[in-house]
Amino acid sequence: MVTVGKRSILHVDMDAFYAAVEERENPALRGKPVVVGSEPKEGRGRGVVATANYAARRYGIGSAMPISEAWRRCPTAIYLRPRMSLYADVSREVRTIFERFTDLVEPISIDEAFLDVTASHRLYGDGPAIAVLIKDAIRGEQELTASIGCAASKFVAKIASDLDKPDGLVAVRAGEEAEFLAPLPIGRLWGAGPKALERFRRLGCCTIGDAARLERDVLVRTFGESLGDRFHRLSRGIDDRPVVSDHIRKSLGKETTFGEDVADRKVVERTLFDLSEQVASSLRRKGLAGATVTVKLRWEGFDTVTRRRTLQEPVNTVEKIWPVARELLRTADRPRLRVRLVGVTVSALDRAESGQSDLFVPSSDVDHRVAEAVDALAERFGSGTVTRAALLDDV
Numbered sequence: 001m002v003t004v005g006k007r008s009i010l011h012v013d014m015d016a017f018y019a020a021v022e023e024r025e026n027p028a029l030r031g032k033p034v035v036v037g038s039e040p041k042e043g044r045g046r047g048v049v050a051t052a053n054y055a056a057r058r059y060g061i062g063s064a065m066p067i068s069e070a071w072r073r074c075p076t077a078i079y080l081r082p083r084m085s086l087y088a089d090v091s092r093e094v095r096t097i098f099e100r101f102t103d104l105v106e107p108i109s110i111d112e113a114f115l116d117v118t119a120s121h122r123l124y125g126d127g128p129a130i131a132v133l134i135k136d137a138i139r140g141e142q143e144l145t146a147s148i149g150c151a152a153s154k155f156v157a158k159i160a161s162d163l164d165k166p167d168g169l170v171a172v173r174a175g176e177e178a179e180f181l182a183p184l185p186i187g188r189l190w191g192a193g194p195k196a197l198e199r200f201r202r203l204g205c206c207t208i209g210d211a212a213r214l215e216r217d218v219l220v221r222t223f224g225e226s227l228g229d230r231f232h233r234l235s236r237g238i239d240d241r242p243v244v245s246d247h248i249r250k251s252l253g254k255e256t257t258f259g260e261d262v263a264d265r266k267v268v269e270r271t272l273f274d275l276s277e278q279v280a281s282s283l284r285r286k287g288l289a290g291a292t293v294t295v296k297l298r299w300e301g302f303d304t305v306t307r308r309r310t311l312q313e314p315v316n317t318v319e320k321i322w323p324v325a326r327e328l329l330r331t332a333d334r335p336r337l338r339v340r341l342v343g344v345t346v347s348a349l350d351r352a353e354s355g356q357s358d359l360f361v362p363s364s365d366v367d368h369r370v371a372e373a374v375d376a377l378a379e380r381f382g383s384g385t386v387t388r389a390a391l392l393d394d395v
């Protein structure tokens, strides 16, 4: 018999990551406001801030702010261009620290990862004790600080890591999740975008606790089965998702269920394009690529079909995924029926480049540098800004 015990999950998030690495590299920067991003050109620069250290944040400077605005707020700050390969190296080093404590490491960006340390308790102590050891190792070996959330689920651990930044450690005991989440703003629920927030507002919900008090039925009626159920569970601190190390991750996909069934194939194709782009970007963030592309299509009445094709080479760019996805969609489609759901998955995953020990940092070749720039723009303007025009011309 398998006994399912409480899991012990850490979410580790490096503090002011790019800026902190720059401060470490040049101690003369310590204590001064540091902004990493594009060139400010005396306030006429057109790019954005990647990140700011905590001294610069006191001037209200933060990620994704136009660099000209940052300059206006603090012209005396030190402005630096990002050095991605340096941050990628540090990211790899930090990851090796995680791997001393568990095999179950799921990186979610260059400076964040989930760790399942349930099986490590006998060797190293409980979750908070392991969190202290990890923080000490990061400080001692990398001269950097991390904030760690510790809980029985990913969702609660992720929220906890953010509550006492920088250099924080927040542990939430099993059974106390709902109480911990209750006072937090509803916007912290995963999946609550602007539209959902407006609906929550109309339901009279400002905090996660307000949502937790609603009947599941009310949430499902308001948000649909899948999102309503998710909000119901998350608001009570219920989140069973496993920590998936990319050593065993087999596929990565995204799908969309339309609010109303859609007859217009242009809309379906544009949605599939957006999903392809999200999958591509997510694969790149994890340093992964896959050779099999699968499209899933559900029509009115719930008839569902999947079509897949395996390519010669693993792919992780929208330029490569989208044409295959579109062709699979067109061959699978029954044009007289309206479409309820469309999705795309890339599987048969492997590291994006052989010999690359890091799994989540885009490599430095030109294609990937372009992809990285696209990712940065997508972060600011929404996905699709750059490639849409070139790839969607016939849709």
Ligand code: TTP
Pocket: 013, 014, 015, 016, 017, 018, 019, 049, 050, 051, 052, 063, 064, 110, 111, 165, 166, 379
């Ligand atoms: P974050 O973890 O969001 O931010 P941070 O580490 O700088 O600060 P915090 O202490 O609040 O966690 O992002 C990690 C790195 O990713 C960040 O150092 C720079 C980069 N980044 C961008 O380039 N653009 C962005 O819009 C964001 C949010 C981050």
Ligand code: CA
Pocket: 013, 014, 015, 016, 017, 111
């Ligand atoms: Ca961070």
